[in-house]
Amino acid sequence: MDEVYDVVxxxxxxxxxxxxxxxSVDGLKVSLTILxxxxxxxxxxxxxxxxxxxHMQQVLHMDRNDYYGGESTSLNLNQLWKRFRGSDTPPAxxxxxxxxxxxxxxKFMMANGGLVRTLIHTDVTKYLNFKAVxxxxxxxxxxxxxxxxxxxxxxxxxxxxxxxxxxxxxxFIYVQDYEESDPKSHEGLDLNKVTGRDLISKYGLDxxxxxxxxxxxxxxxxxxxxxxxxxxxxxxxxxYAESLARFQGGSPYIYPMYGLGELPQAFARLSxxxxxxxxxxxxxxxxxxxxxxxxxxxxSEGETAKCKKVVCDxxxxxxxxxxxxxxxxxxxxxxxxxxNTNDAHSVQVILPQKQLGRKSDMYLxxxxxxxxxxxxxxxxxxxxxxxxxxxxxxxxxxxxxLLGPTDEIFFDTYDRxxxxxxxxxxxxxISTSYDATTHFESTVKDVxxxxxxxxxxxxxxxxxxxxxxxxAEE
Numbered sequence: 001m002d003e004v005y006d007v008v009x010x011x012x013x014x015x016x017x018x019x020x021x022x023x024s025v026d027g028l029k030v031s032l033t034i035l036x037x038x039x040x041x042x043x044x045x046x047x048x049x050x051x052x053x054x055h056m057q058q059v060l061h062m063d064r065n066d067y068y069g070g071e072s073t074s075l076n077l078n079q080l081w082k083r084f085r086g087s088d089t090p091p092a093x094x095x096x097x098x099x100x101x102x103x104x105x106x107k108f109m110m111a112n113g114g115l116v117r118t119l120i121h122t123d124v125t126k127y128l129n130f131k132a133v134x135x136x137x138x139x140x141x142x143x144x145x146x147x148x149x150x151x152x153x154x155x156x157x158x159x160x161x162x163x164x165x166x167x168x169x170x171x172f173i174y175v176q177d178y179e180e181s182d183p184k185s186h187e188g189l190d191l192n193k194v195t196g197r198d199l200i201s202k203y204g205l206d207x208x209x210x211x212x213x214x215x216x217x218x219x220x221x222x223x224x225x226x227x228x229x230x231x232x233x234x235x236x237x238x239x240y241a242e243s244l245a246r247f248q249g250g251s252p253y254i255y256p257m258y259g260l261g262e263l264p265q266a267f268a269r270l271s272x273x274x275x276x277x278x279x280x281x282x283x284x285x286x287x288x289x290x291x292x293x294x295x296x297x298x299x300s301e302g303e304t305a306k307c308k309k310v311v312c313d314x315x316x317x318x319x320x321x322x323x324x325x326x327x328x329x330x331x332x333x334x335x336x337x338x339x340n341t342n343d344a345h346s347v348q349v350i351l352p353q354k355q356l357g358r359k360s361d362m363y364l365x366x367x368x369x370x371x372x373x374x375x376x377x378x379x380x381x382x383x384x385x386x387x388x389x390x391x392x393x394x395x396x397x398x399x400x401x402l403l404g405p406t407d408e409i410f411f412d413t414y415d416r417x418x419x420x421x422x423x424x425x426x427x428x429x430i431s432t433s434y435d436a437t438t439h440f441e442s443t444v445k446d447v448x449x450x451x452x453x454x455x456x457x458x459x460x461x462x463x464x465x466x467x468x469x470x471x472a473e474e
């Protein structure tokens with residue numbers, strides 16, 4: 001720990017691990033705090049020649065916690081029981097402890113989205129296997145419906161009447177054909193000036209149609225996008241359709257085999273290839289500041305790793321963040337898929353705020369033994385939302401009621417934080433807490449923004465997505 005590093009990364013949450021991977025690829029000397037020691041000869045390819053070894057940057061890994069992954073860890077059944085029930089002896093009828101990998105921050109990846117592009121950019125896909133998610137649904141007028149994302153699906157959807165289907169079809173054709181560099185596809189609209197509301201008015205779409213397009217396709221969390229330039233709205237809908245087409249399955253999402261806990265481990269392997277050294281259970285990782293208030297290192301057990309910049313999650317610098325909300329969630333173990341989802345083994349259902357008379361959308365996430373996160377015949381479902389009350393059991397009831405019978409159910413809440421510091425002043429780069437969404441789009445935006453702040457560069461994610469297709473199991 002006597003080395004001087006370019007960056008010290010505190011925390012093994014997914015955001016911190018992605019940033020460590022990106023910085024390692026850039027050739028920075030990085031210190032990433034993580035839990036488990038991964039043997040050098042296990043993670044480092046044996047066929048690397050001496051020249052490459054000499055050019056690799058040294059990376060130090062530590063963690064104050066006794067588990068891997070930070071807030072985004074995955075738990076086996078015994079760990080889940082101990083965390084929520086205070087005991088590590090769950091009922092035998094739930095199956096083998098080792099067959100469970102229960103994500104604490106459950107999210108799917110858009111197949112054509114930012115996280116997949118980041119995985120390919122860093123070559124982390126070689127450590128992972130993915131499988132397409134079976135279904136993408138939206139709650140509308142008390143029922144669950146498949147989300148239509150193309151002009152063909154719009155004509156088949158029971159969400160709309162005959163005339164509305166025709167209007168929606170024209171809108172989807174416009175989005176599918178839109179190319180920012182081709183004025184002929186713009187139909188006379190400047191999407192950097194025209195608002196989302198103006199664009200929707202042009203096609204005469206009714207409120208229910210706007211609701212599922214804005215929230216289940218564009219993945220907006222509120223309706224503020226309607227009064228903003230329509231460019232982002234169109235790009236989001238286009239991304240959904242492109243992701244859906246990538247695997248030609250029932251949804252635009254993919255998900256790693258064995259759960260999201262595989263992602264931090266994959267980025268840890270990447271960091272090891274660039275010269276990583278691992279230390280475990282490092283207590284009280286304290287960020288050190290000089291008289292000018294600039295971070296210059298991290299101290300643990302009397303030793304200080306010096307650095308130029310510190311990257312961390314909010315828990316490491318609580319005096320430099322503010323609380324901005326709270327997430328409520330229910331974690332459910334079931335013996336059946338979510339009803340009315342075509343028996344999908346993995347599925348996302350979005351409940352738009354207006355459909356529930358709420359300020360925030362609600363999300364259902366379900367995965368199962370098909371992704372190796374539960375024993376055969378078992379399903380893991382989550383219901384999450386931005387908390388608007390102090391009673392998660394009541395607040396989450398509309399989503400829980402859609403699940404059918406549950407074998408076990410756990411309720412939980414956690415606070416969300418955002419940084420308040422100026423990183424140009426203190427050299428500290430703090431991630432935001434994970435939101436209630438069950439997709440990674442907002443997570444990746446935070447990572448890319450932090451990367452630009454840390455490096456002063458724009459991350460180029462214009463990569464060949466065929467690697468994602470190769471890594472995914474149909």
